[in-house]
Amino acid sequence: MTPANWPCPLPTGGFVQEHALVADDQRPRRLLIVPALFDEGNKLRRLTVETMRRLDAAGVDCFLPDLPGCNESQQPLDRQTPTIWLGAMAAAARHFRATHAWGIRGGCLFTPPALPSWHYAPVKAASILRQMTRARILASREAGREENREDLAVAARGRGIELAGYPLGADFYREFEGLAPSAGAVAITQEQIGGGGLWLRAEPGEDRDQADALAGYLASGIGG
Amino acid sequence: MRDDTDLLLRRILTDVLGLKEGQADTFEADTGLFGHLPELDSMAVAGLLTEMEDRLDIVIDDDEIDGEMLETFGGLLTFAQAKRAGA
Structure with a gap:
């Protein structure tokens, strides 16, 4: 290869x-x-x-x-x-x-x-985001910061978000979160x-x- | 006698930690997990919890997750059993 x-x-x-x-x-x-x-x-x-x-x-x-x-x-x-x-x-x-x-x-x-x-x-994209968001919440909690899923999603749609070390733009997040694999x-x-x-x-x-x-x-x- | 939740949880930990077949059978209630196993970082714990949701058919709220339930196998099992009983 x-x-x-x-x-x-x-x-x-x-x-x-x-x-x-x-x-x-x-x-x-x-x-x-x-x-x-x-x-x-x-x-x-x-x-x-x-x-x-x-x-x-x-x-x-x-x-x-x-x-x-x-x-x-x-x-x-x-x-x-x-x-x-x-x-x-x-x-x-x-x-x-x-x-x-x-x-x-x-x-x-x-x-x-x-x-x-x-x-x-x-x-589904939503499952990927759910897990990455959970990882962020856990890491933040370890660092003494409380965050919640709803606020993070609102922020992500508005200005993008870093999840598990991956910076995702707002456009990416909004379009991605509804995606599901095709049935074909x-x-x-x-x-x-x-x-x-x-x-x-x-x-x-x-x-x-x-x-x-x-x-x-x-x-x-x-x-x- | 071990119940279904116990067996499923051992299987999930086998997959997440890449254990050999049967290795998770040696886990006791006080076997250390998060904080004892360096590979269980926040991403791995998030994966573990998501897999528990899928295979145990439960929903775990983020504010239910605390250090105590993740510290030992017994703690995680008690949490999972309570979740399934309440579901």
Whole structure:
């Protein structure tokens, strides 16, 4: 697998080069992977890459682009919106000539609707925000500051908010909080994969059996 | 005899802490959690509580969360059992 760049459209016009990890052998089966978001992205990164290795070995080209503002991206996270992220993933799909898409957790919210897709343990945006807000309330309480969910949500919609170390703009928050994964994708549940979801882990982990199961499921779904 | 909540809570902790199968069976009421396990930071605790809500079918208000309930396995279990009984 190699690092690659792809042209990501900017909301102000023009393009900026964003990073992707790819396994590209110019094969006909080409899978765009939309990574999990925020802290879950860190916890699932290794599982994602290990699954890519297995898909590569099974004859599937894989493309794991950064969402603008995340991972290696130089774009400011607090200027992103879900519309920008959807446009970015559609652009990455075109650039890499993806034939299928795989969303992971919150990444399921951003799989290009035109591609046949799989959603691994899909989650609503509201659930992601609820957990990140809870983490902020707990951290603030430890620091001797009392905050409550309702006030934080009002503040977030008005001027943006930092949750669990991630600065989210007001536009992002307002658009994001109502998002749910589309029903058009094939869902892959954790029960199908076995073991506990690695996004639950307090520390990033890995699991060979889960990577095997995910790759097997996706490769057979994509077909020959 | 252990009830359903006890078993489910051990399973949730197994997933959150990445424990080996059976390891959570050794947890006693006074086994230390938050404040004793460095990996249980605020993000991990938020994840733990959210998972408890999903799997135990309860709703946890933010102002119900205090250090005492998170300090030991017994404290968390008592909280979860009371929540389920009241739900």
